[in-house]
Amino acid sequence: MADEWKASAAADSDEKSWKLLEKTLLAGVQEQRRARRWGIFFKLLTFIYLFGALALFAPMLDLQETAGKGGGHTALIEVRGMIADKESASADNVVGSLRAAFADSNTKGVILRINSPGGSPVQSGYIYDEIRRLRAEYPAIKLYAVISDLGASGAYYIASAADEIYADKASLVGSIGVTAAGFGFVGVMEKLGVDRRVYTAGEHKAFLDPFQPPKEEETLFWKQVLETTHKQFIASVKQGRGERLKSDQYPELFSGLVWSGEQALKLGLIDALGNSSYVAREVIGVKEVVDFTVQETPLDRFAKAFGSSVAERLALWMGFQGPVLR
Template sequence: MEYETDGKSRRSRWFGKRSTGLDFAGMTPEQTHQAITSLMVSDMLKERRSDRRWRAVRRVITALFLLAGIGVYLATLFYEPKTGPLLKDADGYLGVVRITGAIKNSSNASAEKVVPALNEAFADPKVKAVVLSIDSPGGAPVEAERINFAVGELKKRHKKPVYAVIQNIGASAGYMIAMHTDKIYAGRYSLVGSIGAALQTWDVHEALNKRDVRHQVYASGDLKNMLNPFSPPSEAAGRKAQELVDNAGGQFFAEFKERRGSKLKEGVAYDTGEVWSGEQALKLGLVDETGTIEQLAYANNANVKEFKPGSRAILPAFTMEAASAWLSSVIANAMHGVAEASPVAFR
């Protein structure tokens, strides 16, 4: 610290009469030094008190942000937000049950997961109609059969209409479920149809032969090993496989004609496995109207309430744990498909 003197008084560049309230005139150098030291200590104490106050304020603010973050996270776990339009004068809900992805016993579109959601939606007194939101390329016919049975029984018990809204795709077993509702909607760009059945398996015996690897099976009958991917298919196995898919596809087509017969067009081959756009499907009688869940909600003056499985929540869309689980399931399914015969599926 530097002092400037004029012979009569000493003044500090930092401390003066105006800022400190002290007059250093007439003080000895020792007194001036003591006064300045006292002022510096006092100023340091004030700064420390101010720092402590700001640290306390920062801690409180940080704690509030952490509590708010925890609150938002907990809300995402237990709160199911409504989606779709929010109508001011709406007097009820459309209860949406999502059937998304392949319809099989290990997916969210399985009967084990969809049927409980249907029970909740039908039982909710505020739900005025149940909507099946379908976005599926197809899958196992027995899973679709179970879901269809549940829909039929719940309609009788609760006397509520059931609609199907096809999102991006409602094909094969996905469309079979839609057929069992009171009305089918589809977007103009949706893909609809694929009426038929398919039986899939791998044939890798040539690849094994190149590696000089042989797979030996002892079976009790000629067709017991018919879909083994490690053995060359026989003519009898091919005939049997075709018989299975023809039978399943024929049942599907007969049910389709029974459910949609009055709306179908003459001369159209509906059983080729073809898919159509939503607008084409409307003209051909596969759907009743083009529209989305939002349009359906406005038409019924209702908000949308979703039921699990597949209900939307504000959760991180991607995590390493989710990615790892997804990759593991893909590998496991691929290996399972190689090792075992695939069941008949509506695809």
């Protein structure tokens, strides 16, 4: 019995020792896991901090680099993509760049390099007006619009305010017209058996609703709005181009058609063929180019990549879209 009791006590002792060892090992593993989690957390925090610092100071570095250049230079401003609010070619961005370029004492000439299908008539009008104001304020500094691949509708609206317009022989130029597009879902809703219920105060408040059939008088009204915008567009182009525009010989200039650069030269839409390097070197006479384009920060690009304006885009796709210069 004594031997059995001793053996039982030894077994209990071994079991307790193994349990203690197991707890110790588990505690060590859990501690390592916690340490890894905290390590990942602090690494992520460091990354976010560095990313934020880069987003904050990158524009300042660009400005310092630009300001640090001495001597005369040609100022370059890019107008790329849709001309719209919150886009890189928004009026705020382009106008800010224009003001900085003209105010720089070393600027000998300004090139507005355009590659855009157009966009908002309001944003284009802001830029157009500012170009004309700056040209009057700084008469010694000429502004040249240079169209690369595309300078259509609102983009050409802007270009027409320049002293001269250049383009490549294969560039697409013109498209002086206005459009407002959307979709109608009335037939789809009828097939699905869905009723549209809209409550408004104002007889025509819902006239752009894509889920209701259009009314003749509202369609006529909307066409009048577009025609008014088109007339404003035409008047601005005529004011900017003056007698160089051969609209009397070619009335289809304002029909919304688009032409190659070679054709545009004959129509008076542009002044000569050439790219931005040619204009800086041969026209302005200063081949050193300084870019005054507002640069998007990494944070801006990150926000756009994740679609910061999904609701706004959805509204456009569903049919609620204002006039667009095209």
